[in-house]
Amino acid sequence: MNLQAVRSIYYFEMARFFRTFLQSFISPVISTSLYFVVFGTAIGSRIDQVEGVSYGAFIVPGLIMLTVMTQGISNASFGIYFPKFIGTIYEQLSAPVNFLEIVLGYAGAAATKALFIGLVILGTSAFFVDLSIQHPLAMAGFLILTCISFALFGFIIGIWAKNFEQLQLIPLLIVTPLVFLGGSFYSISMLPPIWQTITLFNPVVYLISGFRWAFFGTADVPVGLSLLAIAGFCALCMAVVWVIFRTGWRLRS
Amino acid sequence: MTAMVKISDLRKIYDGGFEALKGVSLEIREGEILALLGPNGAGKTTLISAVCGIAVPTSGTISVGGHDTITDYRAARQLIGLVPQEINLEPFQKVMDAVRFSRGLFGCKRDDALLERILRQLSLWDKRNAKVNELSGGMKRRVLIAKALSHEPRVLFLDEPTAGVDVELRRDMWDTVAQLKADGVTIILTTHYIEEAEAIADRVGVIAKGELLLVEEKAALMARMGRKELIVDLQEPVAEIPEALAAYDLRLIEDGRALVYTYDTTADRTGITNLLAEIAAAGLTLRDIRTHQSSLEDIFVGLVKEDAA
Known part of the structure; x- marks a missing residue:
């Protein structure tokens, strides 16, 4: 295992994050605050409580998940796509590193960034609403697992993408709608029965539900199922990464 | 090695x-x-x-x-x-x-x-x-x-x-x-x-x-592949190469002001001494002489052309 290489890639990616630290830090703070102003204050004042939790607090887990998923994907996909785009990938390909080490470096850094931003949102939320986390360990577990899974997913997108448009395609057309329709801002019990059933086909529902359970102890779906969903998604991404590794798909000519 | x-x-x-x-x-x-x-x-x-x-x-x-x-x-x-x-x-x-x-x-x-x-x-x-x-x-x-x-x-x-x-x-x-x-x-x-x-x-x-x-x-x-050229500048231009020099396979350049003799540097005898003597005997006056070694470029172009043919 070439740990030095993993470290080099990881630090390189983190350096990019720190170069734009203000932007990385301020933009989630601003967008979170906006969500609280719009959803928490304007709309939330008309919704009293959801499942015994004030609406402002209720949306916190969904808000964190929304950002963590999109940030995990965008950081990892850009991280590996950019060297492909500008041609610097030759170095990683000609160095004594295997694909696992490359993935660890890029996806690890993307997961770290997503985790950091998730925690920033959690901290910002505390300024707007009273938050108590009933299962802190489970909360941390869900959060970390989500960061890792979506960083891996982003890595796959970055390898797959042949241009910047494709890089944006899956996050914009698939992930964002799934997250918004996955109960980020509402409980699925608020939906008509037919939509409740349809919603269960949205994998993001399980992630947000489990994460919300860790905060408030209430969930749309059993927490075991949530854990299985996120672990399954993580395993699926790892399997795809493994196949890419075996074949050198879209990396080596 | x-x-x-x-x-x-x-x-x-x-x-x-x-x-x-x-x-x-x-x-x-x-x-x-x-x-x-x-x-x-x-x-x-x-x-x-x-x-x-x-x-x-x-x-x-x-x-x-x-x-x-x-x-x-x-x-x-x-x-x-x-x-x-x-x-x-x-x-x-x-x-x-x-x-x-x-x-x-x-x-x-x-x-x-x-x-x-x-x-x-x-x-x-x-x-x-x-x-x-x-x-x-x-x-x-x-x-x-x-x-x-x-x-x-x-x-x-x-x-x-x-x-x-x-x-x-x-x-x-x-x-x-x-x-x-x-x-x-x-x-x-x-x-x-x-x-x-x-x-x-x-x-x-x-x-x-x-x-x-x-x-x-x-x-x-x-x-091995290097050919060398001897270029003989003449005092007076000539219209054609004198009969006596036919054996040397010369070329006439620069409007008859110079003769080019191509020879193999690795050969036992390059024939230069005889050529110069015969040029004098043919009544031509030498003004200057130059040599030119074919470069790697000439060799390269030759090889690639040969391959394409």
């Missing part, structure tokens, strides 16, 4: 069906400078890419320092430094960080003293804290070389290292290459510039359409 790089029957067919390499076999000796000459699309970069792990060979084997580049890729790649043809650099990185990153990728511990030596050797030390996008083209190219040297490779591939580089910088680059050779590094460079191969290579390989046409000692190649 032992073979540092051994390539056996290397074939590369790209997905689209294009056969970039058609069974190339080549041994590169430790410590030598081998120049690979060839026109655009000849397969030079593909050959380098296959050795360095960027392209996967369709068939054939490659070993570097005795390590197979597929089955023992870590050990093989550890020995290789690659300077690519394109200036592929992360634009916002500082020079020192870029070089440090490369060293880390090769699993080497941080060694700033070594990196300082490399940057000084390449006249980049003053720019160590400059961002890559603030550098001139020539400096960027040297950053690529510094990155390739950061893990102290034993074999260095330079893919067109002086393309688009001014004359002064090219000479500097040649000096750097000479210094690396003195340090015992094996160097393989591809180039369009024949004079580059002529100036610094020990051996020259000519590649065209995916085939290696020849690999030979530069001096031997030039001696």
